[in-house]
Amino acid sequence: MRGSSPAFWAAARFQLGEFRRDPGTLLMLVTAPFFAVILLSVTEHGGRADLAPYAILAPAVMASIGMAVMEAGETIFRDRTAGVLEAVLTTPAPLATVLLGRIAAITAVSLAGIAECWLVGAVGFGVVVHVAHPLVFALTLAATAAGIAATGVLMAAVFVVGRNVRSFQNSLTFPLYLLGGAMVPVALLPSGVEALSRVFFLSWATDLLRDSLAPEPVAAFWPRLAAVLGLAAATFAAGSWLSHRLVRRVRRNGTVGFA
Numbered sequence: 001m002r003g004s005s006p007a008f009w010a011a012a013r014f015q016l017g018e019f020r021r022d023p024g025t026l027l028m029l030v031t032a033p034f035f036a037v038i039l040l041s042v043t044e045h046g047g048r049a050d051l052a053p054y055a056i057l058a059p060a061v062m063a064s065i066g067m068a069v070m071e072a073g074e075t076i077f078r079d080r081t082a083g084v085l086e087a088v089l090t091t092p093a094p095l096a097t098v099l100l101g102r103i104a105a106i107t108a109v110s111l112a113g114i115a116e117c118w119l120v121g122a123v124g125f126g127v128v129v130h131v132a133h134p135l136v137f138a139l140t141l142a143a144t145a146a147g148i149a150a151t152g153v154l155m156a157a158v159f160v161v162g163r164n165v166r167s168f169q170n171s172l173t174f175p176l177y178l179l180g181g182a183m184v185p186v187a188l189l190p191s192g193v194e195a196l197s198r199v200f201f202l203s204w205a206t207d208l209l210r211d212s213l214a215p216e217p218v219a220a221f222w223p224r225l226a227a228v229l230g231l232a233a234a235t236f237a238a239g240s241w242l243s244h245r246l247v248r249r250v251r252r253n254g255t256v257g258f259a
Contacts, residue, residue, distance in 0.1 A: 007093030011101025015075075019109065025071060028063045029113055035059035036117040040125050052127045053213045056117045061182040061206055063113035064145070066173050068152035071106045073169035075099070076159040095160075095247050096153055096240035103152035107145050114141075129213060136221055137212035140205060143225055147201040147232030151176075154239035160246050181206040201231035 019025055039055035079088060088098060121127040131137045155169070177183050179193070180202030186194050187207075197203040204227045211218045 007091070007097050008101035008104075011098045012105040015102040015105035016109075025067075025074070025106075026109070028067045028070065029110065029116065032059045032063040032113040033116045033120045035062065036120040037124065040121060040127065044125060049127075052121060052125070053129045054210055056121045056127070056129055057114075057206075057209055057213070058182050060111075060113040060117045061144075061180070061202070061209070062177050064107060064110040064148050065151065065176055065180060065182070065202060067106055067110040068103055068148045069155050069173055069176065070169055072099070072103060072152040072156035073159045075102055076156055094240070094244065096157070096236075096243045099153045099156045099239075099243065100149060100236070103156065104145075104149045106152065107149045110148075111141070111145065131213055132215045133212040133218055136218050137209065139225060140208040140212060140228065143228040143232065144202070144205040144209070147205060147228060147235065150232045150236035150239060151201075154235055154242065157239050157243035157246055160243065176200075176202070179203060185210070199231065201228050201235060204228045204231065 036056055036059045039058060040052060043049065043051045043055045078084075088095065091098070118129060121129060155172070159169070178189075179186075179197040179200045181189075181197065182202070185207065186197040186203045189197065204224055208218070208221070208224055208228065
């Protein structure tokens, strides 16, 4: 584990270079403002101006978690196609650390979606969202970014042995949007779905982000933030354990390049 920190930063720098070489990886940042336009149009013409902040927050959250999941799959797909994955698995650094560095860079860049959607609201609709509780918003956003990166690591670990990565990642994003409360607050979901969503860190995070925009005091902030961080840590632990097991499996079976 001594080389984990240099491996993390090297992986993050490599991923930032990938953005310059392949701007298509930023596609979700292109689509996020259009989702904001759609949702803001619904709230404006539906006479629910009070929901405008949520309409701005939703596509930003969707862009972040969507980029993490999509790029987790694309990272494995590109590395396997280019014959790089084999070399990655022979390095002393744990695969989970390398994946975390790359997906953390993706997550950091994806947070630009918040600024994009805010500008859409301010310039296109005259809706300026004020953050009533800046500290709550900042801490929750940092915890959310950590959870998104951890989710990306878990997904990438699964994709290491996946045969059809792209179809799986495409079908996975919208269930995550729903369970994470990105589109609809989880309290409005059917009871069984709501209970399932509570084991997903994003459902706690989106509720906190919404509450940070409202003028009312944020109830039970620290326990709820602890839930976000605890579930994010559990997600990364699961991704790290799974990646370790899968690396041992593909090395033993010799199926790295064509799993």
